[in-house]
Amino acid sequence: MSSTRVLHVGLGPIGVAILKQVAARPGLKIVGGVDIDPAKAGRDLGDIAGTNRRLGLRVYDNTAKALKACKPDIVVLCTSSSLKKVMPEIETILKSRTAIVSTTEELSYPGYTHIRQARQIDALAKKAKVAVLGTGVNPGFVMDALPIALTAVCERVDRVLVDRVQDARMRRLPFQQKIGAGLTTEQFQKNVEGDGGVRHVGLTESIAMIADSLGWTLDRITDDIQPKLATVTISSEFLAVDPGYVCGIVQDGVGYRKGKPAIRLHFEAYLGAPESYDSIKIEGSPSLSVNIPGGIQGDVATASIVVNSIPKVLGSSPGLHAMSNVALPSFFPGSARS
Numbered sequence: 001m002s003s004t005r006v007l008h009v010g011l012g013p014i015g016v017a018i019l020k021q022v023a024a025r026p027g028l029k030i031v032g033g034v035d036i037d038p039a040k041a042g043r044d045l046g047d048i049a050g051t052n053r054r055l056g057l058r059v060y061d062n063t064a065k066a067l068k069a070c071k072p073d074i075v076v077l078c079t080s081s082s083l084k085k086v087m088p089e090i091e092t093i094l095k096s097r098t099a100i101v102s103t104t105e106e107l108s109y110p111g112y113t114h115i116r117q118a119r120q121i122d123a124l125a126k127k128a129k130v131a132v133l134g135t136g137v138n139p140g141f142v143m144d145a146l147p148i149a150l151t152a153v154c155e156r157v158d159r160v161l162v163d164r165v166q167d168a169r170m171r172r173l174p175f176q177q178k179i180g181a182g183l184t185t186e187q188f189q190k191n192v193e194g195d196g197g198v199r200h201v202g203l204t205e206s207i208a209m210i211a212d213s214l215g216w217t218l219d220r221i222t223d224d225i226q227p228k229l230a231t232v233t234i235s236s237e238f239l240a241v242d243p244g245y246v247c248g249i250v251q252d253g254v255g256y257r258k259g260k261p262a263i264r265l266h267f268e269a270y271l272g273a274p275e276s277y278d279s280i281k282i283e284g285s286p287s288l289s290v291n292i293p294g295g296i297q298g299d300v301a302t303a304s305i306v307v308n309s310i311p312k313v314l315g316s317s318p319g320l321h322a323m324s325n326v327a328l329p330s331f332f333p334g335s336a337r338s
Contacts, residue, residue: 003029010078017303027335064320068240077102107134137301203253
Protein backbone atom coordinates (compact mmCIF):
# COMPACT_ATOMS: atom_id res chain seq x y z
CA MET A 1 0.00 0.00 0.00
CA SER A 2 1.47 3.35 -1.01
CA SER A 3 1.64 6.23 1.46
CA THR A 4 -1.19 8.76 1.54
CA ARG A 5 0.20 12.20 0.73
CA VAL A 6 -1.11 14.86 3.14
CA LEU A 7 -0.91 18.64 2.71
CA HIS A 8 -1.62 20.74 5.82
CA VAL A 9 -3.33 24.10 5.18
CA GLY A 10 -3.47 26.19 8.35
CA LEU A 11 -0.79 25.73 11.00
CA GLY A 12 -2.35 27.14 14.14
CA PRO A 13 -2.51 25.08 17.36
CA ILE A 14 -4.99 22.53 15.96
CA GLY A 15 -3.28 22.37 12.57
CA VAL A 16 0.05 21.65 14.27
CA ALA A 17 -1.54 19.03 16.56
CA ILE A 18 -2.87 17.25 13.46
CA LEU A 19 0.50 17.57 11.76
CA LYS A 20 2.22 15.82 14.68
CA GLN A 21 -0.27 12.94 14.61
CA VAL A 22 0.09 12.51 10.85
CA ALA A 23 3.88 12.44 11.25
CA ALA A 24 3.54 9.54 13.70
CA ARG A 25 1.14 7.40 11.62
CA PRO A 26 2.64 4.83 9.24
CA GLY A 27 1.12 5.09 5.79
CA LEU A 28 0.55 8.85 6.02
CA LYS A 29 3.17 11.08 4.43
CA ILE A 30 3.38 14.81 5.03
CA VAL A 31 4.21 16.56 1.77
CA GLY A 32 3.92 20.20 2.79
CA GLY A 33 2.24 22.95 4.75
CA VAL A 34 0.56 26.28 4.06
CA ASP A 35 0.11 29.31 6.32
CA ILE A 36 -0.30 32.98 5.54
CA ASP A 37 1.51 34.04 8.73
CA PRO A 38 4.78 35.69 7.57
CA ALA A 39 6.48 34.25 10.66
CA LYS A 40 5.77 30.73 9.39
CA ALA A 41 5.92 30.98 5.59
CA GLY A 42 9.21 29.82 4.15
CA ARG A 43 10.32 27.98 7.28
CA ASP A 44 10.86 24.24 7.59
CA LEU A 45 7.69 22.42 8.59
CA GLY A 46 9.56 20.57 11.33
CA ASP A 47 10.41 23.88 13.00
CA ILE A 48 6.75 24.92 12.97
CA ALA A 49 5.67 21.59 14.42
CA GLY A 50 8.26 21.76 17.18
CA THR A 51 9.82 18.45 16.25
CA ASN A 52 13.41 17.67 17.09
CA ARG A 53 14.32 17.36 13.44
CA ARG A 54 13.85 19.24 10.21
CA LEU A 55 11.43 17.64 7.76
CA GLY A 56 12.95 19.19 4.65
CA LEU A 57 9.52 20.60 3.73
CA ARG A 58 8.88 24.32 3.37
CA VAL A 59 5.81 26.18 4.53
CA TYR A 60 4.11 27.87 1.57
CA ASP A 61 2.10 31.07 1.81
CA ASN A 62 -0.13 30.11 -1.09
CA THR A 63 -2.34 27.03 -1.36
CA ALA A 64 -2.36 26.89 -5.16
CA LYS A 65 1.45 26.84 -5.28
CA ALA A 66 1.60 24.15 -2.60
CA LEU A 67 -0.91 21.95 -4.40
CA LYS A 68 1.06 22.16 -7.63
CA ALA A 69 4.39 21.45 -5.95
CA CYS A 70 3.31 18.81 -3.42
CA LYS A 71 0.61 16.85 -5.31
CA PRO A 72 -1.25 15.63 -2.20
CA ASP A 73 -3.94 12.95 -2.03
CA ILE A 74 -5.79 14.88 0.68
CA VAL A 75 -5.69 18.34 2.23
CA VAL A 76 -6.22 18.93 5.95
CA LEU A 77 -7.82 22.38 6.07
CA CYS A 78 -7.67 24.19 9.45
CA THR A 79 -7.95 27.92 8.88
CA SER A 80 -11.34 29.32 9.97
CA SER A 81 -14.72 28.47 11.51
CA SER A 82 -16.45 30.44 8.74
CA LEU A 83 -17.43 28.65 5.56
CA LYS A 84 -17.58 31.97 3.71
CA LYS A 85 -13.95 32.67 4.60
CA VAL A 86 -12.68 29.23 3.54
CA MET A 87 -14.67 28.97 0.29
CA PRO A 88 -11.84 30.34 -1.89
CA GLU A 89 -9.45 27.74 -0.43
CA ILE A 90 -11.99 24.94 -0.91
CA GLU A 91 -12.54 25.93 -4.53
CA THR A 92 -8.78 26.03 -5.18
CA ILE A 93 -8.27 22.61 -3.60
CA LEU A 94 -11.15 20.97 -5.43
CA LYS A 95 -10.01 22.40 -8.77
CA SER A 96 -6.80 20.44 -8.19
CA ARG A 97 -8.95 17.29 -7.72
CA THR A 98 -7.84 16.77 -4.13
CA ALA A 99 -9.96 15.43 -1.24
CA ILE A 100 -10.52 17.58 1.87
CA VAL A 101 -11.00 16.95 5.58
CA SER A 102 -11.52 20.18 7.49
CA THR A 103 -12.07 21.54 10.99
CA THR A 104 -14.22 24.39 9.63
CA GLU A 105 -17.24 24.19 11.93
CA GLU A 106 -19.73 25.56 9.42
CA LEU A 107 -18.64 22.88 6.94
CA SER A 108 -19.75 20.11 9.32
CA TYR A 109 -23.36 20.36 8.08
CA PRO A 110 -23.76 23.40 5.81
CA GLY A 111 -26.94 22.36 4.04
CA TYR A 112 -29.13 24.15 6.60
CA THR A 113 -27.30 27.45 7.07
CA HIS A 114 -25.27 27.76 3.86
CA ILE A 115 -27.35 26.07 1.19
CA ARG A 116 -25.75 27.77 -1.83
CA GLN A 117 -22.20 27.04 -0.70
CA ALA A 118 -23.08 23.46 0.22
CA ARG A 119 -24.47 22.81 -3.26
CA GLN A 120 -21.45 24.45 -4.86
CA ILE A 121 -18.97 22.36 -2.83
CA ASP A 122 -20.88 19.17 -3.54
CA ALA A 123 -20.92 19.89 -7.28
CA LEU A 124 -17.20 20.77 -7.37
CA ALA A 125 -16.29 17.67 -5.36
CA LYS A 126 -18.30 15.40 -7.63
CA LYS A 127 -16.71 16.96 -10.69
CA ALA A 128 -13.29 16.41 -9.13
CA LYS A 129 -14.30 12.87 -8.09
CA VAL A 130 -13.21 13.42 -4.48
CA ALA A 131 -14.90 13.66 -1.08
CA VAL A 132 -15.11 16.61 1.33
CA LEU A 133 -15.77 16.30 5.07
CA GLY A 134 -16.00 18.82 7.89
CA THR A 135 -15.42 17.31 11.32
CA GLY A 136 -14.02 17.82 14.79
CA VAL A 137 -14.92 17.05 18.36
CA ASN A 138 -17.77 19.59 18.36
CA PRO A 139 -19.34 19.83 15.85
CA GLY A 140 -18.49 16.47 14.36
CA PHE A 141 -18.77 14.08 17.28
CA VAL A 142 -19.81 14.74 20.86
CA MET A 143 -22.97 16.82 20.22
CA ASP A 144 -24.11 15.22 16.95
CA ALA A 145 -22.46 12.03 15.64
CA LEU A 146 -22.33 10.38 19.08
CA PRO A 147 -26.01 11.02 20.02
CA ILE A 148 -27.05 9.99 16.50
CA ALA A 149 -25.19 6.68 16.97
CA LEU A 150 -26.89 6.10 20.35
CA THR A 151 -30.35 6.34 18.76
CA ALA A 152 -29.56 3.22 16.71
CA VAL A 153 -30.86 1.04 19.57
CA CYS A 154 -34.16 2.96 19.94
CA GLU A 155 -37.53 2.00 18.52
CA ARG A 156 -38.77 5.54 19.19
CA VAL A 157 -37.04 8.86 19.87
CA ASP A 158 -38.91 11.78 21.40
CA ARG A 159 -36.14 14.18 22.43
CA VAL A 160 -32.35 14.50 22.29
CA LEU A 161 -30.60 16.42 25.05
CA VAL A 162 -26.85 17.06 25.14
CA ASP A 163 -24.85 18.97 27.77
CA ARG A 164 -21.18 19.84 27.28
CA VAL A 165 -19.42 21.66 30.13
CA GLN A 166 -15.71 22.46 30.00
CA ASP A 167 -13.14 24.13 32.21
CA ALA A 168 -11.56 26.30 29.51
CA ARG A 169 -8.33 26.73 31.49
CA MET A 170 -7.22 23.46 29.89
CA ARG A 171 -7.79 24.72 26.34
CA ARG A 172 -5.58 26.66 23.92
CA LEU A 173 -5.50 30.47 23.88
CA PRO A 174 -7.56 30.87 20.64
CA PHE A 175 -10.34 28.84 22.27
CA GLN A 176 -10.27 31.00 25.41
CA GLN A 177 -10.48 34.08 23.20
CA LYS A 178 -13.35 32.56 21.20
CA ILE A 179 -15.44 32.20 24.37
CA GLY A 180 -14.78 35.84 25.33
CA ALA A 181 -12.56 35.30 28.35
CA GLY A 182 -11.27 38.62 29.67
CA LEU A 183 -13.85 40.84 27.97
CA THR A 184 -16.31 43.20 29.64
CA THR A 185 -19.99 42.32 29.26
CA GLU A 186 -20.32 45.21 26.78
CA GLN A 187 -17.40 43.96 24.70
CA PHE A 188 -18.80 40.43 24.83
CA GLN A 189 -22.21 41.52 23.56
CA LYS A 190 -20.68 43.66 20.83
CA ASN A 191 -18.59 40.72 19.62
CA VAL A 192 -21.58 38.38 19.65
CA GLU A 193 -23.84 40.78 17.76
CA GLY A 194 -21.11 41.70 15.27
CA ASP A 195 -18.53 39.51 13.62
CA GLY A 196 -16.10 39.42 16.51
CA GLY A 197 -15.93 35.65 16.59
CA VAL A 198 -17.13 35.26 20.20
CA ARG A 199 -19.38 32.22 20.12
CA HIS A 200 -19.26 28.48 19.80
CA VAL A 201 -19.83 27.77 16.13
CA GLY A 202 -21.69 24.58 15.31
CA LEU A 203 -24.79 24.17 17.49
CA THR A 204 -27.14 24.95 14.60
CA GLU A 205 -25.22 22.58 12.31
CA SER A 206 -25.31 19.81 14.94
CA ILE A 207 -29.05 20.23 15.50
CA ALA A 208 -29.74 20.09 11.77
CA MET A 209 -27.58 16.98 11.42
CA ILE A 210 -29.42 15.20 14.24
CA ALA A 211 -32.84 16.18 12.91
CA ASP A 212 -32.12 15.01 9.37
CA SER A 213 -30.67 11.73 10.65
CA LEU A 214 -33.89 11.07 12.61
CA GLY A 215 -36.13 12.11 9.71
CA TRP A 216 -37.48 15.08 11.64
CA THR A 217 -38.61 18.34 10.05
CA LEU A 218 -37.92 21.21 12.42
CA ASP A 219 -40.02 24.36 12.75
CA ARG A 220 -36.98 26.44 13.67
CA ILE A 221 -33.60 26.44 15.38
CA THR A 222 -32.59 28.99 18.01
CA ASP A 223 -29.10 29.79 19.31
CA ASP A 224 -28.93 31.83 22.52
CA ILE A 225 -25.58 33.14 23.82
CA GLN A 226 -24.89 34.55 27.29
CA PRO A 227 -21.66 35.53 29.09
CA LYS A 228 -20.38 33.71 32.17
CA LEU A 229 -18.97 36.24 34.65
CA ALA A 230 -16.11 35.62 37.04
CA THR A 231 -16.90 35.97 40.75
CA VAL A 232 -13.24 35.66 41.80
CA THR A 233 -9.99 36.18 39.92
CA ILE A 234 -9.41 33.20 37.64
CA SER A 235 -6.16 32.50 35.80
CA SER A 236 -5.11 30.21 33.00
CA GLU A 237 -1.72 29.71 31.43
CA PHE A 238 -2.52 32.54 29.03
CA LEU A 239 -4.62 35.15 30.85
CA ALA A 240 -6.23 36.26 34.11
CA VAL A 241 -9.85 37.36 34.55
CA ASP A 242 -10.93 39.63 37.40
CA PRO A 243 -14.34 39.51 39.11
CA GLY A 244 -17.11 41.02 37.01
CA TYR A 245 -15.37 40.27 33.72
CA VAL A 246 -16.35 37.53 31.27
CA CYS A 247 -14.67 34.20 31.96
CA GLY A 248 -16.54 32.22 29.30
CA ILE A 249 -19.75 31.44 27.53
CA VAL A 250 -23.10 29.75 28.09
CA GLN A 251 -24.85 28.82 24.86
CA ASP A 252 -28.08 26.96 24.14
CA GLY A 253 -29.20 25.64 20.77
CA VAL A 254 -32.75 24.36 20.48
CA GLY A 255 -34.50 22.65 17.59
CA TYR A 256 -38.29 22.91 17.71
CA ARG A 257 -40.53 20.24 16.22
CA LYS A 258 -44.30 20.62 16.11
CA GLY A 259 -43.98 23.62 18.39
CA LYS A 260 -42.01 21.80 21.08
CA PRO A 261 -38.26 21.59 21.82
CA ALA A 262 -37.11 18.26 20.39
CA ILE A 263 -33.34 18.78 20.36
CA ARG A 264 -31.53 20.80 23.00
CA LEU A 265 -27.76 21.32 23.00
CA HIS A 266 -26.39 23.08 26.07
CA PHE A 267 -22.78 24.30 25.96
CA GLU A 268 -20.77 25.89 28.76
CA ALA A 269 -17.08 26.70 28.50
CA TYR A 270 -15.47 28.99 31.02
CA LEU A 271 -12.33 29.41 33.07
CA GLY A 272 -12.76 27.70 36.42
CA ALA A 273 -15.72 25.43 35.71
CA PRO A 274 -15.81 23.10 38.77
CA GLU A 275 -16.53 20.03 36.68
CA SER A 276 -16.02 19.13 33.01
CA TYR A 277 -18.33 16.52 31.51
CA ASP A 278 -20.30 15.46 28.47
CA SER A 279 -23.83 14.17 28.96
CA ILE A 280 -26.23 12.75 26.38
CA LYS A 281 -29.85 11.84 27.04
CA ILE A 282 -32.13 10.18 24.52
CA GLU A 283 -35.78 10.27 25.55
CA GLY A 284 -37.77 7.55 23.86
CA SER A 285 -37.97 3.78 23.89
CA PRO A 286 -35.66 2.84 25.41
CA SER A 287 -34.49 6.05 27.03
CA LEU A 288 -30.72 6.33 27.31
CA SER A 289 -28.42 8.38 29.53
CA VAL A 290 -24.67 8.53 28.92
CA ASN A 291 -22.29 10.62 31.02
CA ILE A 292 -18.58 11.08 30.34
CA PRO A 293 -16.89 12.37 33.51
CA GLY A 294 -14.15 14.86 32.72
CA GLY A 295 -15.56 15.31 29.23
CA ILE A 296 -13.81 14.67 25.94
CA GLN A 297 -10.67 16.82 25.70
CA GLY A 298 -11.42 19.11 22.80
CA ASP A 299 -8.02 19.84 21.27
CA VAL A 300 -6.68 16.27 21.32
CA ALA A 301 -10.03 14.91 20.16
CA THR A 302 -10.33 17.36 17.27
CA ALA A 303 -6.87 16.51 15.96
CA SER A 304 -7.51 12.79 16.41
CA ILE A 305 -10.88 12.63 14.67
CA VAL A 306 -9.47 14.52 11.68
CA VAL A 307 -6.55 12.10 11.31
CA ASN A 308 -8.72 9.04 11.93
CA SER A 309 -11.19 10.25 9.28
CA ILE A 310 -8.58 10.47 6.50
CA PRO A 311 -9.02 6.86 5.28
CA LYS A 312 -12.81 7.22 5.46
CA VAL A 313 -12.76 10.38 3.35
CA LEU A 314 -10.51 8.78 0.76
CA GLY A 315 -12.83 5.77 0.65
CA SER A 316 -16.05 7.79 0.34
CA SER A 317 -18.01 8.53 -2.81
CA PRO A 318 -17.37 11.92 -4.44
CA GLY A 319 -19.24 14.87 -2.98
CA LEU A 320 -19.83 16.78 0.24
CA HIS A 321 -20.26 14.55 3.27
CA ALA A 322 -21.09 14.85 6.97
CA MET A 323 -20.22 12.64 9.93
CA SER A 324 -23.75 11.24 9.73
CA ASN A 325 -23.21 9.68 6.30
CA VAL A 326 -19.55 8.63 6.12
CA ALA A 327 -18.35 5.24 7.28
CA LEU A 328 -17.95 5.28 11.06
CA PRO A 329 -14.39 6.39 11.86
CA SER A 330 -12.32 4.64 14.50
CA PHE A 331 -8.76 4.92 15.69
CA PHE A 332 -6.53 4.50 12.65
CA PRO A 333 -3.13 3.10 13.67
CA GLY A 334 -1.73 3.57 10.19
CA SER A 335 -0.56 1.02 7.68
CA ALA A 336 2.78 -0.39 6.64
CA ARG A 337 4.63 1.76 4.16
CA SER A 338 5.50 0.28 0.82
